Each structure stands twice: as structure tokens, then as C-alpha cells.
Amino acid sequence: MIELINSIVQGILIGGLYALFAAGLSLVFGIMRIVNLSHGDLIVLGSFLAFFTVSTLTVPLWLMVVIIPLAMGVIGYAIQRSLLNKTIGPDVLPPLLITFGLSIILQNGLLQIFTADNRKLDFGAIEVMSVEIGGIAMGWYAILIFLIAVTVITGLQFISYHTRLGRLLRATTDDPEIAKLMGVKTEHIFAIAMAIAMIICGIAAILFAAWTSFTPLSGPSRLLIAFEVVVIGGIGSIWGTLVGGIILGVAQALGGYFDPAWQTLAGHIVFVIILVLRPIFVKGFR
Amino acid sequence: MSFLKISKLNAFYGDFQALFDISICLYEGQKIALIGPNGAGKSTLLRSIAGWLPVPRKAVKYNKRNIGGLPANDVVSLGIASVPEGRRLFPSLSVKENLQMGQESGRKGVWSQDKVMQIFPVLRERLYHLGSELSGGQQQMVAIGRALMSNPRIVLFDELSLGLAPKVVNEIAKAIPDIQKSGVSIIFVEQDVRRALRLSDYVYCILEGRINLQGQSKNITFEDVEAAFWGQKND
Numbered sequence: 001m002i003e004l005i006n007s008i009v010q011g012i013l014i015g016g017l018y019a020l021f022a023a024g025l026s027l028v029f030g031i032m033r034i035v036n037l038s039h040g041d042l043i044v045l046g047s048f049l050a051f052f053t054v055s056t057l058t059v060p061l062w063l064m065v066v067i068i069p070l071a072m073g074v075i076g077y078a079i080q081r082s083l084l085n086k087t088i089g090p091d092v093l094p095p096l097l098i099t100f101g102l103s104i105i106l107q108n109g110l111l112q113i114f115t116a117d118n119r120k121l122d123f124g125a126i127e128v129m130s131v132e133i134g135g136i137a138m139g140w141y142a143i144l145i146f147l148i149a150v151t152v153i154t155g156l157q158f159i160s161y162h163t164r165l166g167r168l169l170r171a172t173t174d175d176p177e178i179a180k181l182m183g184v185k186t187e188h189i190f191a192i193a194m195a196i197a198m199i200i201c202g203i204a205a206i207l208f209a210a211w212t213s214f215t216p217l218s219g220p221s222r223l224l225i226a227f228e229v230v231v232i233g234g235i236g237s238i239w240g241t242l243v244g245g246i247i248l249g250v251a252q253a254l255g256g257y258f259d260p261a262w263q264t265l266a267g268h269i270v271f272v273i274i275l276v277l278r279p280i281f282v283k284g285f286r
Numbered sequence: 287m288s289f290l291k292i293s294k295l296n297a298f299y300g301d302f303q304a305l306f307d308i309s310i311c312l313y314e315g316q317k318i319a320l321i322g323p324n325g326a327g328k329s330t331l332l333r334s335i336a337g338w339l340p341v342p343r344k345a346v347k348y349n350k351r352n353i354g355g356l357p358a359n360d361v362v363s364l365g366i367a368s369v370p371e372g373r374r375l376f377p378s379l380s381v382k383e384n385l386q387m388g389q390e391s392g393r394k395g396v397w398s399q400d401k402v403m404q405i406f407p408v409l410r411e412r413l414y415h416l417g418s419e420l421s422g423g424q425q426q427m428v429a430i431g432r433a434l435m436s437n438p439r440i441v442l443f444d445e446l447s448l449g450l451a452p453k454v455v456n457e458i459a460k461a462i463p464d465i466q467k468s469g470v471s472i473i474f475v476e477q478d479v480r481r482a483l484r485l486s487d488y489v490y491c492i493l494e495g496r497i498n499l500q501g502q503s504k505n506i507t508f509e510d511v512e513a514a515f516w517g518q519k520n521d
Contacts, residue, residue: 170376175376178376182362183359
């Protein structure tokens, strides 16, 4: 019994990381109606940049943790402004094709530069430290991931509802045409939204890089997780991504508890069940 | 002196031509009414001025500057605000936030949230409601307030009264003198011909993308407009 509870707790904690994978995807889709197929590969890019800064450039860990999210934000702004803004329109196909192309370029570019070797970021002792509460062992690193996820999502919620930027983002989500008519530079707002999404990706990328090993081809599986979380939690819902992440994390943990081979599959099955049932009972955990 | 001049404007939706050689003059402080049947091109004309449609630069002249086809966000910061057809408030923003959106043009002036509340007192207790929770008339008031918050020189009203109860329309019409006093000129689209003639100084009838009747509102009768609508020549 205690083992079962243990698995559930692990699932909840890792759900935080899944929520971080998904938050950026959800934000970008909510505001620009772009399904970013390169989302997972951008996370992997962040992981490689983090790995590169620490191991090759020997930048101290604390500094890397600051630099990478900011660098990802800048990359996000540049990609949106120079590339994706040109694809936005009534037709949904161009953004799909462009981000699909971007995904291929990123994967193969990373393969060229970093080879297909497995990499992992080393955070030292914290990765193996754990605390036991009532017989449930929780890794400090998993707890840290979860706390960061909650902080990021709370921050995103705060920006959305209590700042001018948030108002502009919501107005642009509602009706980009009218936002422009009010004097909003929507191209800029779109790029800011992508920058925020990529900052979150950068944070997720670092956490993920120390959690498991990764290769240049790890992107699509991250994208799949992000997609499932967004669908479970409700598109455009900020807290929904956390709920979705936790549901997926717990489903995987429970699957793994009964049979390790079922871990990934259990997550997918729960996703399909929710996808089918969703229209019947909820319109998102708003 | 006219400060907004539309000359020989042709506008297209893809291959479809919606406006043919439209020329219009707006003088400072004037109220122009655009009337015509559905699909005649009235909204298209307003959209062309506001920067929604790609029109030639020289087709729209404002304050001695050619502004045709400028992006909508530039047009509003020059002082041409819009009350779009169907109000189109931001549904997930509160009334207060909707009004704040009007300030994004960055223009300074006399209009503030308080001043909007003065001309539309009913909005005062609705400030924290979502735009989507208001009645049609209140939504129209917010849409007008939102346009005024940008301290415009010209307001383009698309469909002043469409879908609203006559009582509400009168309430909104009552605010027009206050709006004018702040130095705003108005171009509005109105379905009700008598109301359009009553509220405006000058009127243009548009039929199938062409102006087929224009003149001082006081010199034009309902019958003139009726004849123009049916495409008959007025001898």
C-alpha cells in the first residue's frame, strides 16, 4: 500500500516537469493558434545549450541556470518575429509546416554538433538526496522540480491577470484584429508570448537535462507529453497545465507500479480516455 | 478645410471589388452618415480608413498626410479610432480592462475612465463585469468608450444602432454632443435612414460600392434616399 502511495507521490512531483513542458505549448497555441511542432526540439536545444555552457564553457551552474532561460527567450522572440509571424493567417497549414521543418533542422543540427551520444547534466548530490515523510520517500530533486513548476505557473497566472502585459496578451488572444485596431503591435505581442513560452522551455530544459539523459532525438517524445498535458488540462488554461501534468504523471507512475512496461502506455491510455470523455463533462479546469 | 479626404478609393476582398472610386471629405467637427443597403460597402469604407484593408497610400489623406493602407495600430495612434461592427469587446476582459485597451494608442487627451462613466453612468456598476456579460446596449457603450479612450480626432462608428432597442439607441445618441465637444469628428454607418439624417450634418448613400447620393443632411429627404436605394435617378 505504502508503495502505491509512494508511486502516486512520485507521479505528482514529476507532473510538475510535464506541466512545464506543456505551459509554453499551451501559451503559444492559445494566443497565436500556432501548433508548434518544434516545441520538444526547442526544449532539447535548451538542454544541449545548458550542457554545453556547463561542460565546455565551464560556466558555473548558478550562472547557467540564469543564462539559459534568458537565451531561450531571446531565441523565441527572434524565431517568432523573423519566421513564425509571417506564417500566421487564416490558413493553419503554414505554421505547422514551418515548425515541422524547424523540428527537422534542430534535430539534425544538434546531431551534427553534439553527436547521438546520451548526455546528462550533473547537479551533484541533490539528485540523490531524499526525505522520508510517513514512510514515503521523496527525492529532493523531484520536490524542487515540482516547486519550480508551481512557482512558474503561479507567476504566469499573475502576469496574465495583474499586469498590463497580461491584459495585452489576453486581449490579443480574444481578438487579434481588434487588439491591433486599439493600437497594439500584435506582431510584438506574439513575439513576447513566444519569448515567455521559450523561457519556460529553458527552465524545463535544464530540469529535464538533469532528470534523465537526452539525445538530439529526444524532442518528439517531449512534444508528445506536452500535447497530452495540454489536451488533458484544457487548451489555454494555465492551471490546467499543472492539473494535466499531474494526471499524466500519476497515470504513468501507477502504470509503472503494476508493470514497468506499462509506464508510458498507461499515460497514453489515460490521455485517450480523457480525450474521449472531455467534451462530455468539462471544458477545461478553469 | 477638410482634414480627412478619401479620393478615388477602390477596395478589394481578394478578386472581389467592394468599392469603386469612392471620394469623401470630412471637415473638422462634422458628422457624416453613411447609409445604404446591406453589402453596399459602408463597412468596407470604414475598414479601409481604419487600416484593415490594403488600399493605396494616396487614397486616404489625413492632416496633409497619406495614410491609406497603414497598419491599423498606426492609424489609431494618429487619432482615428473605431467602434467596430458588432461591438467586438474583448470577451475575457472586464469592462475596465476593455476601456484600458483604448489607451494603447498612447495618445494623451481629455478622455479617461471617469469621463466615459460621466457620459454612460450605467457602466459605473459594471466596471468589473466581463465584456461578454453585458447587454447589447451596454456593450455598445463600452465599445464607444474604448474608442474615446484613445483621445481620437475622428471616430468611425460601424452600425450605431444595429440590434439595439430604440430606447438604448436614444441614450447612446444623447452622448454624441458630449463626444463632439471634445473635438471629435464622426463618420457613422446607420441603417435607420431617418435617424441617420437627423444625427448627421452630411450624408453619403452608397449602393453597390458606389456613392449615388450625397449632400447636406438638412437638404436631403427620406424620399430622396429611398429613390437612391432603388437605384432611380433623381431628376
